[in-house]
Amino acid sequence: MTKTKAISLVSVLAVLILAGSWSYLNLVRETQGKSYWEWHNLREQGFEQLRRELRPLIDVAKGAHFNAEQVAAQAKKVDAAAKAIPTLFEAVAPAGAAGPEIWASSSEFGQILNAFLSKTSSLSTNPPATAEDLRAAIDAIQLDCAECHRNYRD
Numbered sequence: 737m738t739k740t741k742a743i744s745l746v747s748v749l750a751v752l753i754l755a756g757s758w759s760y761l762n763l764v765r766e767t768q769g770k771s772y773w774e775w776h777n778l779r780e781q782g783f784e785q786l787r788r789e790l791r792p793l794i795d796v797a798k799g800a801h802f803n804a805e806q807v808a809a810q811a812k813k814v815d816a817a818a819k820a821i822p823t824l825f826e827a828v829a830p831a832g833a834a835g836p837e838i839w840a841s842s843s844e845f846g847q848i849l850n851a852f853l854s855k856t857s858s859l860s861t862n863p864p865a866t867a868e869d870l871r872a873a874i875d876a877i878q879l880d881c882a883e884c885h886r887n888y889r890d
């Protein structure tokens with residue numbers, strides 16, 4: 737190996753080690769008693785719970801048997817799961833698929849989240865009486881998931 741090659745190899749390694757330690761240090765950084773990584777894990781669990789609770793309603797919207805009482809009960813669970821989300825974003829902890837733009841001053845994240853929460857809230861307090869109403873409500877909710885993910889989930 738020539739001297740130049742050895743020098744460039746060492747520089748590449750140094751850059752990799754620096755970049756690696758920077759991301760590692762960022763993930764173990766703590767805010768409000770938890771590391772960024774823990775905040776990310778809690779957010780992921782919160783969204784997975786939301787998706788789990790929404791699933792039965794999506795099935796009904798897609799044609800499974802419509803039972804108004806079951807739909808109303810499930811809607812309450814969806815809303816409860818949705819209401820657990822905002823606190824998971826109170827700490828500024830960019831990690832995982834949640835980038836710093838969520839917490840930037842120009843961010844519209846809060847508006848999208850509020851619009852989303854008002855939909856799950858009305859789904860719960862004023863549950864759909866027909867499969868068609870349910871379908872419309874689920875479509876609108878899923879548009880919010882998609883809009884927020886497009887803009888704020890890397």
Ligand code: HEC
Pocket residue numbers: 775776777779780783784786787790831832833834845848849852877878880881882884885888889
């Ligand atoms: C206001 C913004 C916003 C809304 C609304 C939203 N999400 Fe997300 N979602 C995110 C962000 C940001 C992450 C990444 C969190 C992280 O990595 O720490 C995420 C992550 C997830 C994850 C974790 C796994 C993955 O793919 O990253 C799931 C599952 C998920 N969302 C499902 C949903 C569903 C289903 C809805 C609608 C019912 C929804 N989300 C609505 C912003 C949102």
